[in-house]
Amino acid sequence: MKAKSVEDSKTVMTELIMPNDANPLGNLMGGNLMRWMDIAGGICAGKHCEAHVVTASVDHVSFNKPIRVGDVISIVAKVTRAFKTSVEVYMEVFATDITGNNTYKSNHAYFTFVALSEKTKKPKKVPPLEPTNKEETKLYKSAPRRRELRLILGGRMKAKDATGLKAFFKNL
Numbered sequence: 001m002k003a004k005s006v007e008d009s010k011t012v013m014t015e016l017i018m019p020n021d022a023n024p025l026g027n028l029m030g031g032n033l034m035r036w037m038d039i040a041g042g043i044c045a046g047k048h049c050e051a052h053v054v055t056a057s058v059d060h061v062s063f064n065k066p067i068r069v070g071d072v073i074s075i076v077a078k079v080t081r082a083f084k085t086s087v088e089v090y091m092e093v094f095a096t097d098i099t100g101n102n103t104y105k106s107n108h109a110y111f112t113f114v115a116l117s118e119k120t121k122k123p124k125k126v127p128p129l130e131p132t133n134k135e136e137t138k139l140y141k142s143a144p145r146r147r148e149l150r151l152i153l154g155g156r157m158k159a160k161d162a163t164g165l166k167a168f169f170k171n172l
Contacts, residue, residue: 062107
């Protein structure tokens with residue numbers, strides 16, 4: 001299976017925040033943002049895997065700054081690592097006013113998606129990822145630790161078996 005670059009599947013999704021997307025304070029509701037992030041991440045993961053994908057986990061969602069009605073958001077989704085049947089996707093959310101001025105980073109998160117075989121609907125192997133710059137390499141190298149932490153928190157791995165995390169904390 002041929003390796004792919006981050007740029008091969010990078011996805012940018014843009015939305016205008018309307019009153020029905022907001023809470024009574026005029027800010028975008030977090031659930032609406034997470035839904036859009038899931039869609040953008042799923043498109044990105046699907047392009048990388050060349051298959052339909054399902055969301056396996058969402059972690060490290062941060063809500064740093066509110067997004068107001070009338071703002072425009074751009075969700076940038078990039079694959080950071082491909083494992084056997086899953087990919088980790090890092091998403092950043094940028095908000096701006098309608099003129100394109102006053103841009104700021106509002107949110108970020110990591111999502112994990114599993115690729116499914118079209119025939120069996122069971123997990124299928126995914127193409128490897130080949131990072132091409134320093135930032136991509138940094139995210140690529142740190143992905144196994146984030147994966148171990150997800151597996152521990154999800155009850156699918158015992159902390160004593162998390163070799164990557166143990167090595168990381170040994171070096172601190």
